[in-house]
Amino acid sequence: MDLLKNPFAVLRATPHDSRQRIIELADEHSLVIDADNCAEARSILTHPRKRLATEVAWLPGVRPELAAEILKFTAKNPENVSSPPIFSLLREHGAPDGTNRPEVTPIALANCLCSVVSHLPHLTDGAQDMIFELARLFEDVDAKSLMDAINEDRAVSGFPKVTDITAVEAEIQEQRRYYAEVIKTIFNGMPSGYLVERLTGLVELAADGGKTFCPYVISDVVDIYETTAQPFFEKETENIKNLIQAIGEGLKAKRSDSAVKEKIDRLVQVIQNWAKVAKPLVVRAKSMGSEYNEASIVLRLGRSLSLLINNEHDKAEFSLSLIRALKETFSDMEESVEVLDKDVQVLENILKEKKKTIFAAKVGFFFKQTISISGEGINWKNRLWDFNSITRVRWGGTQKFVNGVYRETAYTIFWGNDTDVVSIELKKERTYSELIGNAFVPHLTGEILYNNLICRLWDTVGVHLLKQYLQGLSSGKSYRFASALVSDFGIEMERRRFFFSTERVFCGWEDMVLFNGNGTFCVGCKNDKTLSASFSYLQDDNIHVLESMLQALWKRGGYRRKLSSLLTV
Numbered sequence: 144m145d146l147l148k149n150p151f152a153v154l155r156a157t158p159h160d161s162r163q164r165i166i167e168l169a170d171e172h173s174l175v176i177d178a179d180n181c182a183e184a185r186s187i188l189t190h191p192r193k194r195l196a197t198e199v200a201w202l203p204g205v206r207p208e209l210a211a212e213i214l215k216f217t218a219k220n221p222e223n224v225s226s227p228p229i230f231s232l233l234r235e236h237g238a239p240d241g242t243n244r245p246e247v248t249p250i251a252l253a254n255c256l257c258s259v260v261s262h263l264p265h266l267t268d269g270a271q272d273m274i275f276e277l278a279r280l281f282e283d284v285d286a287k288s289l290m291d292a293i294n295e296d297r298a299v300s301g302f303p304k305v306t307d308i309t310a311v312e313a314e315i316q317e318q319r320r321y322y323a324e325v326i327k328t329i330f331n332g333m334p335s336g337y338l339v340e341r342l343t344g345l346v347e348l349a350a351d352g353g354k355t356f357c358p359y360v361i362s363d364v365v366d367i368y369e370t371t372a373q374p375f376f377e378k379e380t381e382n383i384k385n386l387i388q389a390i391g392e393g394l395k396a397k398r399s400d401s402a403v404k405e406k407i408d409r410l411v412q413v414i415q416n417w418a419k420v421a422k423p424l425v426v427r428a429k430s431m432g433s434e435y436n437e438a439s440i441v442l443r444l445g446r447s448l449s450l451l452i453n454n455e456h457d458k459a460e461f462s463l464s465l466i467r468a469l470k471e472t473f474s475d476m477e478e479s480v481e482v483l484d485k486d487v488q489v490l491e492n493i494l495k496e497k498k499k500t501i502f503a504a505k506v507g508f509f510f511k512q513t514i515s516i517s518g519e520g521i522n523w524k525n526r527l528w529d530f531n532s533i534t535r536v537r538w539g540g541t542q543k544f545v546n547g548v549y550r551e552t553a554y555t556i557f558w559g560n561d562t563d564v565v566s567i568e569l570k571k572e573r574t575y576s577e578l579i580g581n582a583f584v585p586h587l588t589g590e591i592l593y594n595n596l597i598c599r600l601w602d603t604v605g606v607h608l609l610k611q612y613l614q615g616l617s618s619g620k621s622y623r624f625a626s627a628l629v630s631d632f633g634i635e636m637e638r639r640r641f642f643f644s645t646e647r648v649f650c651g652w653e654d655m656v657l658f659n660g661n662g663t664f665c666v667g668c669k670n671d672k673t674l675s676a677s678f679s680y681l682q683d684d685n686i687h688v689l690e691s692m693l694q695a696l697w698k699r700g701g702y703r704r705k706l707s708s709l710l711t712v
Contacts, residue, residue: 144200144321146258147218150184151197157207158198158296162189191303192310195293199314200321202251204292209247217258248292249283250315253322256280261325271341274326275349278358281319286312323363330368339420342368346423353429353475365427372420376437379417383441386410387448394456397531407461411468414445418472425475434476442479445469446486453490457531459497463490493518502599504592505576505583506567514567516599521558523565533604534560536688538597539662539681540571554593555681558604569593601687608688610710617707625683627666627676631705634666636676648674652706657693664690 146152153176154168169185187193202210256277263270290311294304305311330338346365350357357365390406418425421438428435445465453462470483497518505511514523521528538556542549552571557564569575569589576585587595612622616631628635633651650668658665660677664686667675678686695709 144196144318145261146201146214146254149197149201150187151201152214153180153184154188156188157210158201158203158293159207159299161301165189194302195305195310196314196317198293198296199250199289199311199318200254202247202254203289203296204248205251213247213251213255217255248289249280250289250318253277253280253284254318257322257325260329263329270329271345271348274329274345274361277322278349278360281322281360282358284315286315289315319360319363322360323367326360326364327367330364339422343422343426346426350426350430353426355430357427357430362427365423369424375420376417379413379420380437380441383410383413383417383444386413387444390448391451394452394458400458400461403458404461407465410445410448411465411472414441414469415472417441422475425473429475429477434478438473438476439479442469442473442476446483449486453493459490459493463487463494466490501603502595503583504587504596506569506592514596516603521600521603523567526565528558528565530603530607532560533558534608535564535684536600536604536608537681537684537686538593538600539679540593541662541681552590554589556593556596556600558600567596569596605688605691608685609691612688612692613707613710616705617710624686624689625676625678627678629689629706631707634676636666636668636674638674650674652696652704657690657697666693 151157154165154172156165156168160168165185165188169181173181187197202213205213256273260270260273260277286308290305290308293311297304330342333341342364346357346361347353349361386406386409390403390410393403393406418438418441421435425435425438428438446469449462449465449469452465453459466483466486470480470487473479473483499517501516501518503513503515505513512524514521516522519527520530521533536556536558538554540552540554542552544550554569554571555566556569557566559565569592571589571593573589574585575587575589575592576583615622616629619631621628621630623629626637628647633649633655635647635649638646638648648668648671650666650671654668654670656667656669658667662681663677663679665675665677678689680686692706692709696704696706699709
């Protein structure tokens with residue numbers, strides 16, 4: 144109830160006036176103001192139960208002379224009222240009996256401040272200070288003390304004392320709701336961005352950035368704000384989920400890093416905007432020793448994506464940038480930030496390990512080039528090949544004879560993507576230098592370097608390709624190796640016959656045999672000698688990967704099973 148519209152203010156009455164005096168005042172004022180208003184005010188003030196709500200919303204415990212001065216001051220043009228003068232007026236009055244008991248009760252001062260605030264055209268800095276003071280004062284309101292102050296006034300006026308403290312408590316809570324509605328009205332009509340900024344500032348001021356308990360009145364305002372902002376939160380949370388799904392699909396489809404980064408940047412922007420609107424709720428929750436649940440959900444969504452980016456797609460840089468953005472955005476959520484701190488440490492260590500050189504050597508005769516393998520990829524001729532970008536590998540050796548006399552053995556290693564391929568050639572008998580410590584030491588023969596290099600290539604690229612093939616096969620895909628088509632259940636091969644067109648025949652794993660030829664890996668049908676396929680290690684892509692899958696299937700005695708069953712072994 145507004146102080147200036149209180150029945151006491153309408154009739155110019157005081158809590159010390161008797162029933163008869165109130166009736167007289169109502170009759171007097173009905174001649175100059177609305178008679179119905181006077182009659183209603185008289186009815187409320189002369190009824191002991193109805194009167195209680197008016198007393199709580201008035202200036203209980205304040206002597207009539209001071210109440211008149213307060214009322215006069217409050218009724219001034221609010222635009223000319225700043226918080227320091229009104230605080231001074233209400234606090235400079237000492238208790239008339241010389242005791243230290245404050246003459247202006249907390250609820251009286253709060254009612255006065257609420258009246259001033261309710262008439263302000265907009266939320267000024269002074270109004271924010273008054274709202275904070277209003278909320279702080281309400282924390283000091285005590286039902287027993289208030290009931291005693293009301294009963295002291297009633298003893299003078301002749302009205303029966305209040306004996307039900309629960310009724311006083313109920314009216315206190317009703318006044319608390321009124322305070323919140325008044326504060327909410329000031330925020331109405333503000334541009335949304337300015338509203339969020341002002342409310343955030345108010346909550347941070349009232350709760351000391353979440354370090355102290357948020358006053359009840361401010362918390363009520365935040366509750367109203369949360370209800371109003373709920374459609375925004377629901378819409379933006381759905382938007383966040385859609386972006387996360389799109390990023391996951393982009394990673395799975397092996398979209399370019401720039402395209403993925405663009406979507407991650409967009410996601411961070413949306414999360415930051417969401418968090419800005421949720422800031423008052425986050426700070427309020429922090430002041431209560433908890434975390435705002437909806438913010439925790441959004442943070443978990445972002446963190447889950449970060450783990451997916453690193454764990455399944457090996458892009459620690461993107462994962463780290465997302466985690467750092469989440470950490471900065473949700474800095475008020477201390478428990479969650481501790482988890483994010485650990486994520487940052489792990490990801491930074493992963494990136495450090497990635498940059499460490501696993502293997503390096505210098506190859507070439509006249510113009511030596513350095514090949515190095517690190518966790519980031521293969522660096523060759525000033526080009527870094529990310530392991531995830533490599534879609535094909537092959538390697539093998541050939542012996543050279545001149546007039547039937549052995550001359551040398553050359554080893555060749557190829558790797559590349561769908562559009563480009565590079566190669567390195569090593570001579571068996573030639574000596575190459577390897578990186579040991581911080582220096583390249585010449586001691587490796589071409590054969591040893593070749594074996595070392597293909598081991599590293601298999602551990603990084605080969606295993607990655609093998610996993611990709613098995614996952615694709617499990618989802619129903621088929622893959623072509625040379626002229627053969629490999630599915631989860633077997634291989635479709637070509638049967639070539641003289642005078643007849645080529646025939647394609649499927650052979651399941653249970654009917655298949657594996658063997659090797661000169662520089663080739665071969666498969667055949669045990670019940671049909673005319674059906675077989677031969678793959679060149681040096682000419683056909685990823686044959687070492689195919690052989691590894693089939694040998695693993697045979698080794699585990701699972702040639703009657705699907706090839707993708709290796710994923711679960």
